[in-house]
Each structure stands twice: as C-alpha cells, then as structure tokens.
Amino acid sequence: MIDVIALLKSLINCQSITPVQAGALDLAQELLSKAGFTVQRLPAGEVDNLWATDNACPRALLAGHIDVVPPGDETAWHSAPFIAEERDGYIYGRGAADMKAGVAAMLCAATRLRQQGINGIAILLTSDEEGPALHGTRHVVEWWQKNNEECIDYAIVGEPTCEEFFGDTIKTGRRGSLTARIIVHGQQTHVAYPHRGDNPNHQLINALETMRQNWPPCLTAEASSAPSTGFQVVSLKSGAGANNITPASATATINFRYAPADDPAQLQQTLESSLTQTTGKNWTCDWEHSAEPFFTATDSVLVHALQEEIDKVTGRRPALSTGGGTSDGRFLRTICRELVEFGPRNETIHAPNERVGIEEVRQLATIYEKTVQGLLLSKN
Ligand SMILES: [Zn+2]
Known part of the structure; x- marks a missing residue:
C-alpha cells in the first residue's frame, strides 16, 4: 500500500521546474507499472508526458502536471524549496499544493482502484502546464484524437481549487481568453495648438x-451558474517624450475573459465597431485568442458524484466556481464529456513557503478513489 504523504515528499524532492520532469514522471511510471497499468511516455519537444491505462477503454481520466514554477527568492523560504519538510501538520516545498499533492493523491487512488479490480481508468501527467503549455496536455490530446474516436466520460484535474477550507470549491469550467492590442492613430502637434x-x-x-460603460453587451445568455464575460483594460501606452507634444498614436491592450456561450468572433466585432463609432477609421487592432472556454453542467453526473464524496469525507458542500485563470482543462474538455477540477487549498501556490495540509492530502486521495469507484461501478 502506498503512503500518499511519502509519495508527495518524493515528488517534491524532484526539482521539476517546467519543462524538466527531474525524475517525477519516472517515479509515477514505476509506481503505476507495479500496480498493473500500461504506461507510455509521449515526449514532445523538451516536454515529457506520461499516459497510463489499465488496458480497458478509458472512461475516467485523472489528469495533472508534475512541473512547478521556480522558487523565486529562496531567502524568503523557511526550508529548502526542493526538500519536502513536514512542520505543524503541513508538507512544505515548491509544488506541494500546485500540484504534487493532487498528483500523489491521484496515483494513490488509481493504484487502490486497480487493486479492487476496477477497470476503465486513465492517468495523464505532463511537465508543461506552468510553461507555454504547447507540448504537454495539448500534445497528448492531439495524440488521443489521432488514435481514438471515442470520448472519455469523466475527467478530474487535480489543480488546487479550494480557497479557505479544504472541500469548499470545485471548478466546473474556465472562461476563454481573448486579447486585443489596439492602436489609435492621430496626428502629432504642439500641445498649445491642439487644433493643428x-x-x-x-x-x-x-x-x-x-x-467599459456598455459592458456586458447582453451577449451572455446562459444559465446563472455559467460564468459571464468580463472586459478589462490591461495596459495603456502613449506619449511623444515631452510634455509639450500630443502624440501620433496611443496603444491599449484589452482582455476579454469570455463565457462558453459567447462567440469570440462576435466579441471581436463588437469591440471593432465600437472603435469605429468612437474614433472613426483611425485604428488598427491585433487579436490573440489564447484560450478556449469550457464548462461542465452543474447537474452533470460527475459534478454530482464528486460533490457527494467531498461532503462525505470533509462534511462540506463545495461551491461550484468558474473563476481563476486558464488551465489544461481547456484542452482535455475536447476529449472528455464531463470535466471538473478539484484539489487542495490554493493559499500558498506560486508563493514562498508553499504548503499543503497532511490531512487534506489523505482526504483528497479518498475523494478521488471513491468518486471514480462510484462512477465506474454505477454505469456498468
Ligand atoms: Zn497547477
């Protein structure tokens, strides 16, 4: 029987800063192979990925990343970031919460389910979530699509989703991201003679x-549990280098975090026609569509099953959220019918002295195990 805390410590001790796996995937491979999984490595570029199945057609996917962000200012840490340390009921180390706790709990849950003879489980681990995210989960999804026509029923991503208490939040989706760099062109002149x-x-x-005043322009027409589209001005740049000159151009970067119900092409059109109305034709705009949105219905089988298990183990009824930045869920959603993210508290992620509660990691392994067990046994 694997001890989830011992496994977590071994994973933290691998200095797996994106995209280097530093032995973390080797550790997972050894453990999964011993448990009877067929493990494949799917490297792409500098990135290493691991895919494991129990030889049955996968119906439940447990997914995560073993790469971590750099430790930052090491003098701010009370213990070495890549030597797991146990203090006051917590495990400290870079990646403890984001997301080696999730990975350790998933590996533990998968081996326990294997021992029970439950089939239909797949594991995906990548080393490219915190980086450009080009050769990690996205690459594995493309590989899956080339070789399979079927979708996987359920996916759980072990990102740290909880806020104040363990068990308080499940993420059921994330918004898409659409960025525009707008340049308005004018004519430079002396500030005292603006009419020229x-x-x-x-x-x-x-x-x-x-x-900003007219936002949102009634584009989002989905259930109240779905996220709504947000508009933010991210940066502004202008000036001709002196206080007595008005400049020839002014630049702004704006970002839409858009809901699954909204069409990015329509958002683009809305912004561009607004620019034409307010400035005339004197503008140019470059668009970058960096993330697709995804959303799993709040009354889906997976959300319901996970909520029940969290309640049983922690006594909490988790809130369903679509907040936060983008995640690898955006790629996985294309090959999974239902997808949620659930993991430990995220209070210290990407910060010095990152930590995770020992009890919450043990509870997390149980929640993953029981949720998948329930899903795979009930549908047979
Ligand atoms: Zn993460």
Whole structure:
C-alpha cells in the first residue's frame, strides 16, 4: 500500500521546474507499472508526458502536471524549496499544493482502484502546464484524437481549487481568453495648438470608456451558474517624450475573459465597431485568442458524484466556481464529456513557503478513489 504523504515528499524532492520532469514522471511510471497499468511516455519537444491505462477503454481520466514554477527568492523560504519538510501538520516545498499533492493523491487512488479490480481508468501527467503549455496536455490530446474516436466520460484535474477550507470549491469550467492590442492613430502637434493635430489619447479614452460603460453587451445568455464575460483594460501606452507634444498614436491592450456561450468572433466585432463609432477609421487592432472556454453542467453526473464524496469525507458542500485563470482543462474538455477540477487549498501556490495540509492530502486521495469507484461501478 502506498503512503500518499511519502509519495508527495518524493515528488517534491524532484526539482521539476517546467519543462524538466527531474525524475517525477519516472517515479509515477514505476509506481503505476507495479500496480498493473500500461504506461507510455509521449515526449514532445523538451516536454515529457506520461499516459497510463489499465488496458480497458478509458472512461475516467485523472489528469495533472508534475512541473512547478521556480522558487523565486529562496531567502524568503523557511526550508529548502526542493526538500519536502513536514512542520505543524503541513508538507512544505515548491509544488506541494500546485500540484504534487493532487498528483500523489491521484496515483494513490488509481493504484487502490486497480487493486479492487476496477477497470476503465486513465492517468495523464505532463511537465508543461506552468510553461507555454504547447507540448504537454495539448500534445497528448492531439495524440488521443489521432488514435481514438471515442470520448472519455469523466475527467478530474487535480489543480488546487479550494480557497479557505479544504472541500469548499470545485471548478466546473474556465472562461476563454481573448486579447486585443489596439492602436489609435492621430496626428502629432504642439500641445498649445491642439487644433493643428489630432490627439489619439482622447479618442482612445472615449473608445475604452464607451466599451467599459456598455459592458456586458447582453451577449451572455446562459444559465446563472455559467460564468459571464468580463472586459478589462490591461495596459495603456502613449506619449511623444515631452510634455509639450500630443502624440501620433496611443496603444491599449484589452482582455476579454469570455463565457462558453459567447462567440469570440462576435466579441471581436463588437469591440471593432465600437472603435469605429468612437474614433472613426483611425485604428488598427491585433487579436490573440489564447484560450478556449469550457464548462461542465452543474447537474452533470460527475459534478454530482464528486460533490457527494467531498461532503462525505470533509462534511462540506463545495461551491461550484468558474473563476481563476486558464488551465489544461481547456484542452482535455475536447476529449472528455464531463470535466471538473478539484484539489487542495490554493493559499500558498506560486508563493514562498508553499504548503499543503497532511490531512487534506489523505482526504483528497479518498475523494478521488471513491468518486471514480462510484462512477465506474454505477454505469456498468
Ligand atoms: Zn497547477
């Protein structure tokens, strides 16, 4: 029987800063092979990925990443970031919460389910979630799509989703991300003779303020549990280098975090027609669509099963959230019918002295095990 805490400590001791796996995937491979899984490595570029199945057609996927962000200022740490240390009921180390606790709990749950003879489990581990995310989960999803026509029924991603208490939050989706770099062109002149030029700053301010005031423009028409689209001005840049000049151009970067119900092309059109209305034709705009949204219905089988198990183990009824940045869930959702994210508390992720509660890691392993057990046994 694997001890989840001993496994977590061994994973933390691997200095797996993106994209280096530093032995973490080797450790997982050894453990899964011993438990009877067929393990494949799917490397791409500098990134290493692991895919394991129990030889049955996968119906439940447990997914995560073993890569971590750098420790940052090491003098701010009370113990070495890559030597797991147990203090006051916590395990300290880089990646403890994001997301080696989730990985350790998933590996533990998978081996226990294997021992019970339950089939239909797949494990995906990548070393490229905290980085560009090009050769990690996305690559494995493309590989899956080339070789399989079927979708996997359920996926759980072990990201740290809980806020104040362990068990308080499940993520049922994430919004998409659409960024625009807008340049409004004007005519440079002396600030004391503004009528000779055309000040692009004023036009840009008007355009952005119009967008902000009128947002959201009634594009989101989904159930109240689904996320709504947000509009934010991310940065502004202008100036000609002196206080007596009005500049020739002004630049703004804006970002939409958009709901699954919204069409990015329509958002693009809304912004561009607003620019034309407020500034005339004197603008250009470059778009970057960096993440697709995904959303699993709150009354789905998976959400219900996970909620029940969290309640049984922790006594808490988790809230369903779609907050936070993007995650690898956006890629996995294309090959999984239902997908949620659930893991430990996220209070110290990416910070010095990252930690995870020992009790919550043990509870997490039980929650993963019982949820998957229930899902796979009930549908047979
Ligand atoms: Zn993470």
